[in-house]
Structures are given as C-alpha cells and as structure tokens.
Amino acid sequence: MVDINKYLESQLALAKQRVAIKSKKDNVSQKSKDAAELISKKQSKQFGKHSPKEDPKDIPVPTSSRTRTSTVSSEKDSDDEYLPSEDEPDDIINIAAAAGPSTSTLPTRTKHNLKRIVDDGDTTSYNERIETWKKNLAAAKSGNYDGGTMTADVQYVLEGNKDPEEPHELQNGLCVPNFIWRQLYKFQKIGVKWLWELHQVESGGLLGDEMGLGKTIQIIAFLAGLSKSDLGAWGGLGPTIIVAPATVIYQWVSHFHFWCPHLRVAVLHHTGSHAGNHNQLIRDLHTAHGILLITYAGVVKYTKDLTARKWHYIILDEGHKIRNPDTQVSKLVKKFQTPHKLLITGSPMQNSLQELWSLFDFMRPGLLGTYNAFMDHFAMPITQGGYANATEYQEATALEIAKALKLIITPYMLRRTKAEVQSHIKLPEKNEQVLFCALSQEQRDLYMGYLTGNTVRSILDKDNKYGDPLRARILVALCTLRKICNHPDLYLYEAHEDCDDIDPERFGNYKRSGKMTVVNSLLKIWQKQGHRALIFSQSRGMLCLLEQYLQVQEFKYLRMDGSVNVGQRQNMIKTFNENPEYLVFLATTRVGGLGVNLTGADRVIIYDPDWNPATDDQAKERAWRIGQQRNVTVYRLLSAGTIEEKIYQRQIFKHFLSNKILIDPNQKNVLTTSTLQGLFTLEELNCDGDTETASLFKHTKINVDHNSRSKKSDDKHSTESTSFSKKKIEAMKKMAREISKKISKDKEENKEEKDPREEYKKKRELLLNPPKVEVPEINMVDDQVVNVPFESILSELDIVNMHAKKDYEENLLKNVLKSQENAVKEESDHGEEENSEIKKEKDEGTHDNNCKEKSIREKTPERDKPLDKFAGKKEIKKPHKRKHDTDPEIDNVVAVKKVKKKKHKKDKEKEKQKNDDDYVLSKLFAKANVKSALQHDVVVGLAEKEKRHRIKEEAVKKAKDAVRAIRFSSK
Numbered sequence: 001m002v003d004i005n006k007y008l009e010s011q012l013a014l015a016k017q018r019v020a021i022k023s024k025k026d027n028v029s030q031k032s033k034d035a036a037e038l039i040s041k042k043q044s045k046q047f048g049k050h051s052p053k054e055d056p057k058d059i060p061v062p063t064s065s066r067t068r069t070s071t072v073s074s075e076k077d078s079d080d081e082y083l084p085s086e087d088e089p090d091d092i093i094n095i096a097a098a099a100g101p102s103t104s105t106l107p108t109r110t111k112h113n114l115k116r117i118v119d120d121g122d123t124t125s126y127n128e129r130i131e132t133w134k135k136n137l138a139a140a141k142s143g144n145y146d147g148g149t150m151t152a153d154v155q156y157v158l159e160g161n162k163d164p165e166e167p168h169e170l171q172n173g174l175c176v177p178n179f180i181w182r183q184l185y186k187f188q189k190i191g192v193k194w195l196w197e198l199h200q201v202e203s204g205g206l207l208g209d210e211m212g213l214g215k216t217i218q219i220i221a222f223l224a225g226l227s228k229s230d231l232g233a234w235g236g237l238g239p240t241i242i243v244a245p246a247t248v249i250y251q252w253v254s255h256f257h258f259w260c261p262h263l264r265v266a267v268l269h270h271t272g273s274h275a276g277n278h279n280q281l282i283r284d285l286h287t288a289h290g291i292l293l294i295t296y297a298g299v300v301k302y303t304k305d306l307t308a309r310k311w312h313y314i315i316l317d318e319g320h321k322i323r324n325p326d327t328q329v330s331k332l333v334k335k336f337q338t339p340h341k342l343l344i345t346g347s348p349m350q351n352s353l354q355e356l357w358s359l360f361d362f363m364r365p366g367l368l369g370t371y372n373a374f375m376d377h378f379a380m381p382i383t384q385g386g387y388a389n390a391t392e393y394q395e396a397t398a399l400e401i402a403k404a405l406k407l408i409i410t411p412y413m414l415r416r417t418k419a420e421v422q423s424h425i426k427l428p429e430k431n432e433q434v435l436f437c438a439l440s441q442e443q444r445d446l447y448m449g450y451l452t453g454n455t456v457r458s459i460l461d462k463d464n465k466y467g468d469p470l471r472a473r474i475l476v477a478l479c480t481l482r483k484i485c486n487h488p489d490l491y492l493y494e495a496h497e498d499c500d501d502i503d504p505e506r507f508g509n510y511k512r513s514g515k516m517t518v519v520n521s522l523l524k525i526w527q528k529q530g531h532r533a534l535i536f537s538q539s540r541g542m543l544c545l546l547e548q549y550l551q552v553q554e555f556k557y558l559r560m561d562g563s564v565n566v567g568q569r570q571n572m573i574k575t576f577n578e579n580p581e582y583l584v585f586l587a588t589t590r591v592g593g594l595g596v597n598l599t600g601a602d603r604v605i606i607y608d609p610d611w612n613p614a615t616d617d618q619a620k621e622r623a624w625r626i627g628q629q630r631n632v633t634v635y636r637l638l639s640a641g642t643i644e645e646k647i648y649q650r651q652i653f654k655h656f657l658s659n660k661i662l663i664d665p666n667q668k669n670v671l672t673t674s675t676l677q678g679l680f681t682l683e684e685l686n687c688d689g690d691t692e693t694a695s696l697f698k699h700t701k702i703n704v705d706h707n708s709r710s711k712k713s714d715d716k717h718s719t720e721s722t723s724f725s726k727k728k729i730e731a732m733k734k735m736a737r738e739i740s741k742k743i744s745k746d747k748e749e750n751k752e753e754k755d756p757r758e759e760y761k762k763k764r765e766l767l768l769n770p771p772k773v774e775v776p777e778i779n780m781v782d783d784q785v786v787n788v789p790f791e792s793i794l795s796e797l798d799i800v801n802m803h804a805k806k807d808y809e810e811n812l813l814k815n816v817l818k819s820q821e822n823a824v825k826e827e828s829d830h831g832e833e834e835n836s837e838i839k840k841e842k843d844e845g846t847h848d849n850n851c852k853e854k855s856i857r858e859k860t861p862e863r864d865k866p867l868d869k870f871a872g873k874k875e876i877k878k879p880h881k882r883k884h885d886t887d888p889e890i891d892n893v894v895a896v897k898k899v900k901k902k903k904h905k906k907d908k909e910k911e912k913q914k915n916d917d918d919y920v921l922s923k924l925f926a927k928a929n930v931k932s933a934l935q936h937d938v939v940v941g942l943a944e945k946e947k948r949h950r951i952k953e954e955a956v957k958k959a960k961d962a963v964r965a966i967r968f969s970s971k
C-alpha cells in the first residue's frame, strides 16, 4: 500500500512551491508598479468615456494611443491588432510614410522598386495585352517564339501540341481547354466536375479545399470551360464578379492572364488601371462578359451600382470573411441575384457554427433554415455536447446532430485535405511545433506589475464598483498583456509616450524579449543551414521592432503589411520567392497571411497567436503548399505561463469544434472554459519544468536530449527526467501502472470504507495508465483527461509527475520492483543488442565514448548512480558525439540517433528534417530560454487523423486492386 506519509510529504512540497511562487509575485519592482499605474490611469480615462449602461457586446474597444514604434501615421491603432480578428485593412496608399519610422531611432527601410501587375481595366492596355498574346501564340505555332509573356496555351504549343483550342469535353458539354485540363491534378479535375454539376442544378457551393491545394486554378479552369462552351442563357460564361482580399486580387489577375488569357479581367479598386468612372468600368466588363475583381470593402462601396445589374457568377475568395452574418459586407453580398454563387475558403469554419450558417446563407440560402432555427436545433446542442463537462446524453445528441449536419452540407461543400491528396501532389514534410519561451526578467516584472495594477484589480473585483464596461476593460487589459509578451517597449513606450529620451541602444533590443531572443537564435541557425523564413506578427508595432532587429543584424528582408500598396504586394511576393538573398519575409498575419503563395520560404515563425486559430493556420500555410520543394518547419512562439498560453488553449477548442463538423463528428473536447481569473495570472512552471499547456498535452511534448544542451545552460527548471531514455520512462510508466493496480486492489479490499481520496486515485490511475499513449484513438489528450475538470488536472499532474520522477518515489516502489524484473531484463537484453549493433559501427568515436562513460560511472558515488537496472540501459543508449550533417562546425548535436541499416530516400529526408529540427530545438533549449515544445498538429488531433486517413486510403486502394485482380483473373 502506498505510504500515506510520503503522499502527504509530496503534497506539502507542492504547497511550499506554491507559497514560493506567491512570494515571488509580490516581488515586483517599483519601476514596473509605476508603469502599471500610469497605464492604468490612462486606460481608466478611456473607460470613463463609456456609459455603464452600454451593452458589453456593442462597446467599441477603447483605443489607446499609438506606440512610438509604429511607422505609419495613418495606420489604425495597434490595440486593434490584438483583438479577435476581423478584416485586414485595405491598403494605405502612403508608401512614403511606410518607408521609415517617425523617430530617428529606427533605421530607414529600403524602398523596393517593384513592378506592378496591370489589369485589364484600361481598354488600351487590355487591347495591347490581347495583341501581344495573339502574336506570341502565332509565333509559338510557327516556331518563331522568342520569349514573350508566357501563357498556358503558348506553353502547350511549345511543347509540341498543335491545337491550343483543343477542348476536354465533360459530360453534358462543358469544354475545358485541354492546355488547362492536362495541368490539373486528379483531385482538381474532380473539383471542376463538381463545379459543373452544381452549375447544372443551378446551385451555389463551397470549395473548401485546404489552403494551397489550388482552389484558384480549379475555379479558373471551370470559368474557362464555361467561356469556351456555348451553353445556357449567357451563351457560356456571363459577367462574373470575384470578391477577394486586397492582397490577392492581383494574384487572381496574374493567374487569369496565364491560364485564361482571352478573358478580360479588371480590378475595381483605386490601384486598378481603369482611370474613369467606376460605373463605366462595371458597364464595360458586364458587356464583355469579363471578370470584375473587387475587394470586400469595394463591395460595400459600390454595392448600388453592382447590384443594379444581373451577374452570372459571384465568387467570394477567402469567403470566410462573411462568416459573421451581421456585418454589412455579409448582408450585401447576399443581395446579388443569381443562383451561381461560389465561396472559396480553406478555413470554412473558424470559431462557431453560426459562421457555417452565414456561409451557406450566401451560397445556398435556406439550406440550413433560418438563423434562429439553426442556432437552436443545431449549433447549441453540438457546442454543448463538445464541452468536457457535457453529460453522456449531451455528447450523444451532439454526435447525432453533427452527423446529420454533415450529411446536409456534404453535397454543397467540397473539401480535400493535403493528407488526402498527398499521393497526387507529393508535398514535402511539414513539422509544426509550439515553443514555450520564457519571459525576460524585465517582461516578467512588467507583467506582474500590470497584473497587480489597478486595471486588472478592477476587472477581478467581484462587486465591480467601477461601473464601467467590463468587457472593454478586459479587452484592453488582454491587449496590454500581449504587448508585454511581445516586447517590453511596446508597453513601456505607451506608458511614457510623452517622454523623448529614447535610448537607441536599448530601444527594441531583442535581448529584452524572450520570444525575440528565440527568433534571433532561429534566424542565425537557419541562415547557416540555408533556410529562409516567414515571420508573422499580429501587430505592426512588433513588426517594426523585428524590422529594426533585422536591419541591425544586416539580414536581408522584405516587409508587407497594410501600409504596402495593394498593386505592389504581388510583386513583393514574387521578388521574395525568386530571390534567395532575402532571408526573411516579414508580414502582419492579416495582410501577408491570407491567400498568397510564399513558397520561397521553408521556415515559418508565428510570433504571436491570434484568438482565431484559422488566422494562424492560414499564415503558416503560405509556405506549405503546392510548389514547395523543401520540408517545412513551423514554429509558434508562446510566452510561457502568460495570456498567450490561454489564447493557444482557446485555439485548440476552436479546432475541435470545426473538426467535429468538417472531419469527424466523434471528436471530443478536452478543455473547459477558463475563468477570468485564469486569464490574469502568470503561471509558473510546474515541478516538471513544464508550462500549463505543455503539461496538459504532455504526450505531444517533444523531448530533446538534454545531453545536447549547452553546459552553460542556466535553466534551473530543467529536470533530470528529461534526460532519461525513452525505455527508462517506459519502464517507469510500467512501474507506475503496477502501483496503480496495487492501489486499486487495496481499494477493492477496503470497499466498504469510503476513501476521500478515491476520486483522486481514479483520476490518477487514468493519467498514469492511459489507454493508448503512443497511438491515440482520436486525440491523444482526450483519452486521458476527458471529463476531468481543467483546473484540477494541473495540480494532479504535478503530483503524478513527482511520483513518476523523484528518486525517493522509486524507493517507495521497491515492493513492485520485483514484478518488473523480467521487463527490465528484457530491456537490458535489448539494450545489449543495440550495444553490439553500435559496436559494429565503424565510427571509432563510439568506442571512445563508451569507455569515457564507463570511467565516469566508476567515479560516480553510489548515491548518484541511477537507481536500478535502467542504469545499464542508459549508458548503452547514450549517444556518441556526432557532428551535425548540415553544420559541421557545431558540437553538441542532437543525440539519440538510432543506428539503422538501410533507409529509403523518403525516410532519410524525414530523418534529416527531424534532425535539423531537433538540432534547432536543442540549441533553443540550451541558449534561448525555450521551456518546452509541443507538436502542434498532434495537439489538435489532426496528425493522427491524417495518418489514419492515409492508412484507410491505402486499404481501400488495396481492396480495389484485389477486386480488379479477381475480375481480370476470371477473364
């Protein structure tokens, strides 16, 4: 039976730890208290302007004054950028302003002389383009082509095909030009056929393929088909409107010009080539049955003139922008009178089910009923059933309703994931990690100062004597905390905005921000390794600091945010993709993160998380898409223990919700809603050295061998356990299971007595003895902690971890050690096998290392030796020093590289990426104060799903082959 004294001892240690944390919290510097006071006062004044009677939902969030770092005078206030996201701003035309900051502290940004893409708004330039295209085509046909603007049909002819007009005819007469059709992937052809089917039944639809799978080309191929087929009332393709975010409208132009050069494509925007009256352009385009490209803001602006005409097609690119049914633009796009409404988005559902309703209300009005009916009968039960504390009945109901909803929407929504079509597109690997970065001492001090300041106190005050709108206070406080997480100066210069004594040496210095220190390490390693990076931040202020850093380090970069002219964005992207001299593409998540192709980069940093996971997902998908040749690694940076962790947890919940409808109604949730109090605390690392989220999702945690850590590492939280070999941990788990069993047995024996710790034991057993640790059923996390209240999980995990890791606990377990002997022996044998394998390796260093280790072991005093027979295994597994393949100068390379004989090329590539990433991680752990790392896609439960899908696909393929084989054999 477990010794109750030991149990109490561990509880006591935990309590002491908490007291220590609390006393640390009280230790906030005067400087930080003053700053918090100043800011709280300013914020208080802003709250005072609002009437206490206002409905919290309608309260505009007060905007505080712009930070000094902001470079563009006309930009919106930076607080907006930290709030739950809405639209990206259209462009701000004043490029000169964007070229340099207002203070002399920042170096001037280099201006890039980028060419623009010209649309067909201006009749003369349109006619010239058509002339040139026809000449090129004729030259290609006659063999005299000397390198003009390339189009898909010219390419087709140059490849030896005679007739560029040759169509590929689909059932019922749609003639897609063969020069496009042959270029489509199989799943894209299916997409075009699906669009054609919808057309024939006069229905709208949602093309929801995952980002980067070529939705644009599918739409263009379909429209090209219509325009080449003499069908229906419009005689083929009638006038069409495509609404798209400002950043991608010129991407559409260039795609149309390449794939479908005969169509007239004009941009209705002040950057477009049309000089005259907008109504004239609308009229011309309408008559020419052309394509009118317009931004979402443009729809609002020109709505009267646009809706006055009949259009054949209206297509919304990044159509999730109308996910809120109450916005003006959502209401306006629904006014167009045509059944042919298409919506394109890689993130069909981002936050809630009401969004799905809004999208369907545009392209298939009535299908999901009225808003109220849908919310009552579908959205509410599904959401309720998703909470971790849902009853069994609620869960079952949610499941059935989610299934029904999926059935209803399936015919009108086509969504393929990259995993599903991987065999067609052969995308390289992607590795996605969440890095928990420690705050710098200064950030920590400021953070605590603000938490104990007036604004936060007023929020947490239950009586809310202040009478001003709580929601506004919360939002402002959250924004402020997020600024501190990014860099102290984003906060401090708000506090001291009237003061002019900026120290240029100190201002924006990367060492003062935990996350920037990580960025610094990453970029330096990546530059050596030949990688190129995208860095996304929510805030332009932060972008300025990052820009300043890049300039100081003399890293070549490009920067794109709302201040860059819409007409130039496409060329900026092209320049980055084509010129490897640029190490970094810096962008705001909302401007650079949507719709664009940035495959020139193979590394992505999401500097700060958005409340909406889809915003971050969109951003990271800029690099991992068709056209990418190299393995991609994505790092999401989170400041450990702060509001950013809470945002990440919220993201996971939202992921769960959209997966439930779009992928698998069986998905279970793991998190309950966190309390207000929880948002305004600074969590300390637990006794395991983990952050809150890392311990919650500990099975997705990436363990870097700490032998590869720098010896100088001052990480006092690093735990002994992390250097245990996998097998030792496994064996420990086995031991832990034995204890659990023993506890259960004891409990059984004393069934009559109600043990107050019964509940605890049950949960502990669940945690210690998870049903499937390595291969999760649905979501690794679900299996273990579902139905356990969020708050209680954390403290219990602490105890469990201590049980599993402390030596004294191992002593306590002596009574079960015997039963483990066989297992341990087995492992020992296995270890010896490995040992002999290693010995076989011709690397002489191996032997040396083993010898060295042996001598060290001999010198180790008895009490410091590893406790049991694991010791032998640990020595055997300890990797010999090996220089990293991509960077021979650096020691301390990633260890635990198993010796295997033959590997396939793909495995090798995979391993190389893993080693690259492990190496980067080991450096980060050693130098840059990264506290822990999680595998993001595993956290959101998708990786497993994708794997299973692939397995299933393979199985189905096998079955089909088998059927074919039988048929063939009978013939």
Ligand SMILES: Nc1ncnc2c1ncn2[C@@H]1O[C@H](COP(=O)(O)OP(=O)(O)OP(=O)(O)O)[C@@H](O)[C@H]1O
Residues within 6 Å of the ligand: 183, 184, 185, 188, 209, 210, 211, 212, 213, 214, 215, 216, 217, 345, 346, 594, 595, 596, 597, 621, 625, 626, 627
């Ligand atoms: N069949 C194809 N042949 C060649 N290139 C292709 C093909 N399909 C897609 N691509 C390329 O893949 C990239 C991604 O395509 P596209 O921008 O249309 O993706 P998307 O699905 O619209 O992504 P997002 O949702 O991020 O906007 C583009 O560079 C495009 O040119």
